[in-house]
Amino acid sequence: MFKKSIAALALGSALFAGQAMAADYIIDKEGQHAFVNFKISHLGYSWLYGTFRDFDGAFSFDAEQPEASSVQVTLNTASIDSNHAERDRHLRSADFLNASxxxxxxxxxxxxxPTGEGTADITGDLTLNGVTRPVTIAARFIGEGQDPWGGYRAGFEGHTTLVLKDxxxxxxxxxxxxxxxLIISVEGIRQ
Known part of the structure; x- marks a missing residue:
């Protein structure tokens, strides 16, 4: 019912970077090219999907040395959006995200x-609801290259599952x- 940063979420994320030739990227949330989404069972009868509308993040990436990669994401817990205002108020409450x-x-x-061609497990510390725990995000490199505006971009997708009581x-x-x-999709703009 919630989905928090990691993202990645998000994140991250899911990102790679190297030391000698690593490039730094800012996650492009302004251009609507990054998402921290979630999926949870509703009573075992259907799926509830939602997203977090407000988050920031950055990563470093070098395809030659993915093991040296890094990612950081900060997510606004009150930005949860499950397409239902009353439910979102409940998700922000002390019962769930405790956003206040x-x-x-x-x-x-x-x-x-690295776990294969273009894939990796990203481990890191997720702090949610005042609790910090290690999590692993299964990440997949989507692609990188020049954009039409003179910049350079790289994109990743990541998945992880969180146990709420943790x-x-x-x-x-x-x-x-x-x-x-959590389903994290990010596109970063090289700095």
Whole structure:
């Protein structure tokens, strides 16, 4: 029912970078080219989808040394949007995201382990609802190159699943809704 940074979420994310030839990127949220989305079971009968509208982040990336990559994301927990205002108020409450006491969630990578061609596991610390826990994001490199405006971009997608109780989230919608899947899609602009 919530989805927090990591993103990646998000993030991140899901990003790679190298030391000697690493390039730094800012996540392009202004151009609507980055998303921190979530999916959670609703009572075991259907899926509830949503997104976080406000987040910032950056990453470093070098395709030659993906293990040296890094990513950081900060997410505004009150920006949750499940396409239903009353539900969003409940998700912001102390039952779930506790946005008044914990207005941000953060993800900071601690390691990147390549798992195949264009894929990697990004490990890092996610702080959500005042609780910090290690998480792993399964990341996939989408592509990189020049954009039509003279810039250079790189894009990634990542997935992870969070157990709500691990982050002291007290809301309980039954056995089918004990975890939430985060889907992070980011496009970064090289600085």
């Amino acid at each position: 006491q914990h207005p941000t969630a953060t993800f900071k990578s601690t390691g990147v382990e 982050f002291d989230i007290k809301g309980d919608l039954g056995p089918a809704a004990q975890s939430v899947e």
